[in-house]
Amino acid sequence: MAEKVLMKGNEAIGEAAVLAGCRYYFGYPITPQSELPAYLSKRLPEVDGVFVQAESEVAAINMVYGAGSAGARVMTSSSSPGISLKQEGISYIAGAEIPCMLVNVVRGGPGLGNIAPAQSDYWQATRGGGHGDYRTLVLAPNSVQEMADMTVAGFEFADRFRNPVLLLSDGVLGQMMEPVTLPDPVDYDVNSKKWALGYNGKEKSERNLCSSIFLDVDELEEHNWHLYQKYQVMTDLFSTGEYKDFAVEEHLCDDAEIILVGYGIISRILKTVVEKCRKRGIKAGLVRPKVLWPYPAQVFERLAKTANQFLVVEMSCGQMVEDVKLSVNGKKPVYFFGRTGGTIPSDFEILNEVDKLVRPD
Amino acid sequence: MNLPYADNSAPATFLIGGTGAGKTELALNLSLYKAHRYQKSTLIDFDIVNPFFRVRKLRTEVEKHNVSVICPVSRVVSGDIPALPAEAWGAVENTSLPIVCDIGGGETGLRPLARMSELALARNANVFFVINPYRPGFAKPEDIAENFQHMCGLSAMKATHIVANPNIGSETTVALFVDGLARVKKFAESVKLPIAFSVAADGLARELGAVAEELPGFAEYDGLPLFVLERYWSVPWHFGTVHDEQG
Numbered sequence: 206m207a208e209k210v211l212m213k214g215n216e217a218i219g220e221a222a223v224l225a226g227c228r229y230y231f232g233y234p235i236t237p238q239s240e241l242p243a244y245l246s247k248r249l250p251e252v253d254g255v256f257v258q259a260e261s262e263v264a265a266i267n268m269v270y271g272a273g274s275a276g277a278r279v280m281t282s283s284s285s286p287g288i289s290l291k292q293e294g295i296s297y298i299a300g301a302e303i304p305c306m307l308v309n310v311v312r313g314g315p316g317l318g319n320i321a322p323a324q325s326d327y328w329q330a331t332r333g334g335g336h337g338d339y340r341t342l343v344l345a346p347n348s349v350q351e352m353a354d355m356t357v358a359g360f361e362f363a364d365r366f367r368n369p370v371l372l373l374s375d376g377v378l379g380q381m382m383e384p385v386t387l388p389d390p391v392d393y394d395v396n397s398k399k400w401a402l403g404y405n406g407k408e409k410s411e412r413n414l415c416s417s418i419f420l421d422v423d424e425l426e427e428h429n430w431h432l433y434q435k436y437q438v439m440t441d442l443f444s445t446g447e448y449k450d451f452a453v454e455e456h457l458c459d460d461a462e463i464i465l466v467g468y469g470i471i472s473r474i475l476k477t478v479v480e481k482c483r484k485r486g487i488k489a490g491l492v493r494p495k496v497l498w499p500y501p502a503q504v505f506e507r508l509a510k511t512a513n514q515f516l517v518v519e520m521s522c523g524q525m526v527e528d529v530k531l532s533v534n535g536k537k538p539v540y541f542f543g544r545t546g547g548t549i550p551s552d553f554e555i556l557n558e559v560d561k562l563v564r565p566d
Numbered sequence: 567m568n569l570p571y572a573d574n575s576a577p578a579t580f581l582i583g584g585t586g587a588g589k590t591e592l593a594l595n596l597s598l599y600k601a602h603r604y605q606k607s608t609l610i611d612f613d614i615v616n617p618f619f620r621v622r623k624l625r626t627e628v629e630k631h632n633v634s635v636i637c638p639v640s641r642v643v644s645g646d647i648p649a650l651p652a653e654a655w656g657a658v659e660n661t662s663l664p665i666v667c668d669i670g671g672g673e674t675g676l677r678p679l680a681r682m683s684e685l686a687l688a689r690n691a692n693v694f695f696v697i698n699p700y701r702p703g704f705a706k707p708e709d710i711a712e713n714f715q716h717m718c719g720l721s722a723m724k725a726t727h728i729v730a731n732p733n734i735g736s737e738t739t740v741a742l743f744v745d746g747l748a749r750v751k752k753f754a755e756s757v758k759l760p761i762a763f764s765v766a767a768d769g770l771a772r773e774l775g776a777v778a779e780e781l782p783g784f785a786e787y788d789g790l791p792l793f794v795l796e797r798y799w800s801v802p803w804h805f806g807t808v809h810d811e812q813g
Contacts, residue, residue, distance in 0.1 A: 209742075211700045211734045213586060220702070236646045240585070243672075244702070320646045380616070382586050384734035547644075 212385045214352040214378040218308055219244035221356035222280050226393025227306065228254035229279040231268035233261060235287045236320045237376040238310035242282065262287045266294030273303035274415035276401030278360050278393055282308035284376075285326050286317060288334070295369055296335030300417025302432075304363035306356065307341070307371045310379040313547045321547020322376030324469060327524035330373045331498040338429050340436045342370045343497040345468040349383035355495075357388045358451070364398070366439055373497060375520070377470050377549065440499040453501040454493040457483065461490025463563055464508055466517045466529055468494050470549070475518060477552045478559065487563050497525070505532035514562060515539045518555055520548075577604075577664040578691035581729075582679065582721050584703055584713055585672040587696040588731040590621055592765060593668035594628060595782040595795035600664045601632040602780065608657050611637035613670035614648035614678055621668050624798060650678055658685045673720055680722035687724075694762055695725040699749045700734050700742070710753045727762035728754040730790075733770075740773050747788065763791035 212220070219241050222230070230245045242258065249256040259265035265281050272279040283291060288309045298305060311326045313319040330343045342362055344355045352374060359370040396406040402413050419425035443452045454472070457479055458464060465475045472493035482489035492508065494501050505515075514537055517526040526541045533539050542558045544550045579596060581589040593609060600607035609628065611621040621628075622637035629635060636657055638649040657665050667682075669675055686693065695714060697704055704710050718725055732738075732746020747764055754761050766774060768781060771794040776785035778794035785792045 209700070209734050209737065210702065210705070211586065211698065212702060216702055319644060321644065382735060384737045 207387050207389075209384045209386050211382050212349055212353075213240055213380060213382050214346075214349045214374060215240035215310065215380070216244045217349050217353040217385050217387075218282070218356050218372065218374075219248060220387055221353035222278075222306065222360070223248055223252055223254070224388055224390045225278060225357045225360040226391045227278040227280050227360065228252065229269075229272040229277050230254070230281065231257045231259050231265040231272070231279070232281045232283060233259055233265050233287060235284045237312055237322070237379050238282050238284045238308065240379070241308065241310070245280075262290035263294065266291040266298070269305050269307075270294055270298050270301070270303060273298065273305040274301065274401065275403035276395050276398040277403070278304075278306070278364075280306040280308065282310065284310045284312045285314050285323070286312075288326065288329065292329075292335035294335075295341065296333070296337050296339060297417045298369050299333075299335075299339035299341065299432075300337060300428075301415045302367040303369070303415060304360075304367050305369050306359050306363060307369055308356075309371060309373055311373065311375045313545070319547055320376065322378075322470065322520065322549065323545065323547060324375060324471065324519050325521040325524065325545065326373065327497065327519070327521065330371055331500070331528070339432060340368075340439075340498060342366065342368055342439065342499075343373050344370065345373050345495055345497050346378065347469050347472045347493065347495075349378070349381065350385050351495075352378060353385055353388060357391065360391075360393075366435060367400075368435070368439070373469070375470055376547075436499075443496050443499045444501060444503045448496075449501075449503075452494070452496040452499070453504050454491075454495060455504065456491040456493070458490035458492060458508055458512075460488055461508075461511075462488040462513045463559060464490050464492055464512045464515045465555075465559070466492045466494075466515055466525075467519065468497060468525065471518050471520060474550065474552050474555065478555045481552065481556055482559055487559065489559060494525075500528045500532065502528070502532035505529060506534070509533045509536040512537060516558060516562060517541050518550065518558075519543045520550070521545055577661075578658065578667070578686065578689045579665070580667045580669075580679065580682075580686055580691055580693045580723060581696055582669065582676060582693060582717060582723055582725065583696035584698075584701060584717065585616075585670070585675065586701050587698045587704070588733070588765065589696050590668050591795065591798060592696060592729070592731065592793075593621060593666050594624060594798050595793070597633045597666040598628060598631055599782045599793075600666065604664050606632045606634065607664045607666065608634045608636060610651070610654045610657060610665060610667040611635065612650065612654065612667055612678060614650065614675060616670050616675075627798075648678070655682075655685070658682055658689065661689055669721075673716075676717055676721040680720070683722035691726075692762070693723045693726045694729045695727070695759075696729045696731050697750050697753065698731045698733060699746045700732060707749070707753055707756070711756065714753075714757065725759060728757075728759050729762050730754075730764040732764070733766070738767070738770055740770070743770060743774065744788075761790055763793045764788075765793045765795060767797050768794055
């Protein structure tokens with residue numbers, strides 16, 4: 206096993222991308238993700254890779270479109286306002302079915318907001334953000350180790366589904382330092398994609414074209430239903446298929462009367478809250494979605510039969526709570542507690558909210 | 567035991583090194599140590615790089631312990647702008663004042679220090695180059711050497727001592743500390759600089775058999791002073807408190 210090293214989350218993503226075979230990065234600096242491009246600006250030339258600080262986020266995402274179309278493993282990253290700028294390109298990439306890795310180290314919004322950590326880009330991440338009927342696979346790490354592991358997994362998912370994958374992180378995960386065991390390097394073959402423009406393998410391929418334009422109405426409808434069917438396959442694989450265990454973490458849910466729900470950094474605080482609840486005789490459990498789209502609705506459908514209530518905690522005014530409500534489907538009450546503007550809720554204040562729900566007197 | 571740092575002959579300390587070497591944690595602890603020993607100290611937040619985990623976040627906490635904090639004014643305290651506090655120059659010029667200067671690491675973070683290099687030289691300041699061999703860019707001897715030369719050059723500072731801070735956070739073991747310390751020692755020999763001290767959190771120091779009489783404070787390990795510190799940067803939702811996440 207490789208020696209553990211001490212890394213920032215942003216650095217861990219960068220190194221994991223290189224180990225996953227990514228040789229192209231295009232981006233533009235913005236706090237609190239700039240350590241990622243800074244890391245790759247040094248690291249990629251060491252492995253004959255290409256790093257470009259583009260003139261803008263819009264330029265960067267279109268460079269990703271190009272490199273991905275050619276068959277390369279490619280990444281871009283930004284923080285909230287920069288991700289907003291990239292949305293048009295992400296829509297094109299999804300429409301043209303180009304695999305690529307996107308990273309959002311979320312900061313406070315809306316608008317310029319601030320540089321503090323937030324989870325207020327959930328809707329943008331899981332609902333597409335750009336125009337048209339498309340979906341982005343969204344991964345939500347909660348540690349520096351997972352920043353690395355999910356980056357490698359993300360590249361694999363992107364290639365398998367020919368779809369953009371978004372790593373939804375936040376400022377704290379990007380900046381905090383934790384020990385990491387780096388994943389093993391992947392021997393990526395740039396000639397493994399027969400559909401790619403840059404395919405130069407042994408097998409003959411048809412003339413390749415990567416585009417999201419379908420002028421004929423019937424063709425575009427057929428393309429949209431094709432995308433829809435692909436999203437259905439992804440949903441099945443992440444809910445009941447081979448990735449169901451990857452998609453969600455449950456902690457002490459079997460006998461839980463109250464289920465706490467949170468993703469990313471919040472899930473770590475909630476784990477502490479659950480432990481403290483148990484010590485106080487409150488039967489609490491934790492559901493932590495690790496994949497935010499496709500959403501692990503099946504877990505909530507099952508737990509709605511045994512638990513009495515759900516408390517969703519987010520660093521936003523309440524976004525993922527809507528998916529929990531859709532999944533629970535009115536069978537049990539779903540409550541919300543959030544902090545916003547860059548404040549990370551403490552375990553004490555969440556415990557207080559649990560107390561109010563469990564012991565209303 | 568010779569404690570080159572603790573005799574206060576050079577009451578100004580500048581911490582330089584790569585990002586994430588542990589400079590801010592060390593700066594907080596050193597300023598608390600100085601304040602305890604000399605009634606007061608001043609901690610200068612010169613970090614223009616990092617958006618979080620900066621000294622200013624713990625200002626209230628350390629000021630309770632007679633540490634004055636010089637940092638950007640409150641309306642830009644959470645900002646992402648390279649604002650340097652003007653009072654810092656006065657503090658560095660005042661040779662009677664024990665100061666600890668924390669900077670943001672890496673290429674960008676070190677540059678502003680060049681403006682202070684002459685003052686630091688005039689004050690005969692301690693310039694500690696902090697090394698954690700478990701950080702990217704500091705694992706191999708040749709990488710340490712390259713970064714050392716580069717970073718000293720950027721800051722226009724001449725390192726007077728090396729500080730060995732081998733750790734991977736909460737999972738640091740005795741074996742890992744010992745191996746990392748050996749690596750830093752080897753590097754220090756190659757550049758002919760003394761190691762001022764090594765650094766360990768309280769729990770690890772006890773496992774090493776080194777007990778400081780006070781925290782933060784000095785013990786001895788492997789023929790070197792060992793600075794035993796309290797961890798101020800714990801899980802980020804408990805800034806400023808030593809906290810066990812599972813507790």
